[in-house]
Amino acid sequence: MAMNDGELFEQLEKILYELSIEIKYGRGYFDGGICRYKGNQIMYLNRAKNRDEHIELILSELKVLNLDKTLKNKKIRELLSQTE
Secondary structure (H helix, E strand, O other), X not given: OOOXXXXXXXXXXXXXXXXXEEEEEEOOOXXXXXXXXXXXXXXXXXXXXXXXXXXXXXXXXXXXXXXXXXXXXXXXHHHHHHOO
16 A cells, blocks of 8 residues: 555654654745754755655655664655665
């Protein structure tokens, strides 16, 4: 059974939460990504972007963290291995 975008986004949010990465939304001229601020990791997402763009950004940031082999969710592991 394939995951829809809403379910995929919820799973990605859950992974970020488990990694202690807070999600913040903002407006402005930025794409978003993970940054460190006062010792905390924060995933910034631009409100002007759509859900697909948020999903793509989160996957690309998780890819940098090299989590594709440690994640339990098989679908997300597959998506991470496909992300360039």
